[in-house]
Amino acid sequence: MTATNTFLKNNLYWVLLSILILAPFGAFLLQVVKTLFASSGRPLSDIAVMALTGWKELLLVLGYGLVFFCLLLNKSRGFKLNSLDKALIVLMVAGVVYGYLVSPNWKQIVFGFRYDFLVFLFYLLARFVKIDWLTLKKILKILVWASVPIFIFGLLQTFIFPKGFMEIFGYSNIPSATGNPIPPYHLIGPNIVRAMGTFPGPNSLAMYSAFIFLTTIFLGKQILKNWQRYFVAGLSLITLLATFSRAHLVSLLGALALGFIFFQFIPLAKSKIAKIYPTIVTVVLLAVMAFIVAATFALSSFSLNKNAGAGGDLLIRPVSTQAHTFYREKAWEVIKTKPWGSGLGTAGLATTNTGGEVFNPESWPIQMVYEFGWLGLLMILLILYVFMVFILREYQQAKDKIFWRYFFTSFLAIFLSANFLPSWFEATSLMWWMVFGLFITSNEIYEKKN
Numbered sequence: 001m002t003a004t005n006t007f008l009k010n011n012l013y014w015v016l017l018s019i020l021i022l023a024p025f026g027a028f029l030l031q032v033v034k035t036l037f038a039s040s041g042r043p044l045s046d047i048a049v050m051a052l053t054g055w056k057e058l059l060l061v062l063g064y065g066l067v068f069f070c071l072l073l074n075k076s077r078g079f080k081l082n083s084l085d086k087a088l089i090v091l092m093v094a095g096v097v098y099g100y101l102v103s104p105n106w107k108q109i110v111f112g113f114r115y116d117f118l119v120f121l122f123y124l125l126a127r128f129v130k131i132d133w134l135t136l137k138k139i140l141k142i143l144v145w146a147s148v149p150i151f152i153f154g155l156l157q158t159f160i161f162p163k164g165f166m167e168i169f170g171y172s173n174i175p176s177a178t179g180n181p182i183p184p185y186h187l188i189g190p191n192i193v194r195a196m197g198t199f200p201g202p203n204s205l206a207m208y209s210a211f212i213f214l215t216t217i218f219l220g221k222q223i224l225k226n227w228q229r230y231f232v233a234g235l236s237l238i239t240l241l242a243t244f245s246r247a248h249l250v251s252l253l254g255a256l257a258l259g260f261i262f263f264q265f266i267p268l269a270k271s272k273i274a275k276i277y278p279t280i281v282t283v284v285l286l287a288v289m290a291f292i293v294a295a296t297f298a299l300s301s302f303s304l305n306k307n308a309g310a311g312g313d314l315l316i317r318p319v320s321t322q323a324h325t326f327y328r329e330k331a332w333e334v335i336k337t338k339p340w341g342s343g344l345g346t347a348g349l350a351t352t353n354t355g356g357e358v359f360n361p362e363s364w365p366i367q368m369v370y371e372f373g374w375l376g377l378l379m380i381l382l383i384l385y386v387f388m389v390f391i392l393r394e395y396q397q398a399k400d401k402i403f404w405r406y407f408f409t410s411f412l413a414i415f416l417s418a419n420f421l422p423s424w425f426e427a428t429s430l431m432w433w434m435v436f437g438l439f440i441t442s443n444e445i446y447e448k449k450n
Helices: 002-039 046-053 055-073 082-104 105-115 117-126 133-159 161-169 203-224 226-242 246-265 265-272 276-299 311-316 316-336 348-352 362-370 374-397 402-418 426-447
Strands: none
Touching: 002 046, 002 055, 002 117, 002 133, 002 161, 046 055, 055 117, 055 265, 082 246, 082 362, 082 374, 105 117, 105 133, 105 348, 105 362, 117 265, 117 426, 133 203, 133 426, 203 246, 203 402, 203 426, 246 402, 311 362, 316 362, 348 362, 362 374, 362 402, 374 402, 402 426
């Protein structure tokens, strides 16, 4: 019985590690495999394409199957739910129930759940994996080094390879809104190619670059040698710049600024308000976040004269700005007429899978309000509030605080990035939530031992 239980737990660990390592390569591998089979005269079937597209979900099902057998053998709950776990479970259940009441279309609900909430199931799966801090650091080291070829590949796309290079791997040269990787869709002017690496697009690579950069500067001393830390940090930052993603650069700078403020200045006074310190910090953070989201929406309406020159095109990019403005204003018109929401899966990437009109406001918060009405705004605030209170309270009691600073700051970067992406279901946010789940459980074990 014990041997079987150990076997199941070890395999659950390898399932999770496989998802973490392969997540950044998913889009690229899909295109390569499709191209290889097509060139051999035997194109992949629709079922095979679906399996390759949903490989993460298949591994998720396998992981929960292993969890079920582990729980059956142990006759226990696996781990004690904390406040964040409970909030995320309530959020997922409420999202499905309310989404069905507003629009009882199961296909929309399934795909809507995938892009809005499925990432939290990956987090909860990671909570079942019991590893020590040394193993967690090894995982982070693997993830950091796995990023190097991705960054180099992305930089080569921008500075060395010709524009049509990615077509060798089966990437389409026809602009589309179906979610397929399309290099020409990500040009600045006629000649500058935005780096996308192995990701579906530049914004996805930008979020990943920021994630690796923060991992390196916060935890680099614990997992890398000094020269390695500087090398990966510099490479990730250069790659972020090569994506020409204004939004994600701002997200990274904003997260670093907020993290510095709350960990350097506010703690000076927290001894006097220790009991209510996390709540006060969270309220302030919510106000700051609300301002940033509002400013983002307002700035998207800013139109630069098309004759602004090369510098203006690189920084503001009027055509891109106007496109974002159009879709966000379109979303706002619907929100005003349907304040209780249009239903789960009626906006964002889910609409590329459910048929009918494809509508993507390219902002997860706006998408949530579009789907759930003003209840969607409450959902977002719930995630922010519970997360901030939870992590700041844990930070106060922690013996080793650097990990908590890292997750606090990187969460802010991920959340701010979600203002410019249509879902949490990006490879990077998926990886972040899984690593965070592994850390929470390993930290509970560490705190008990010490």
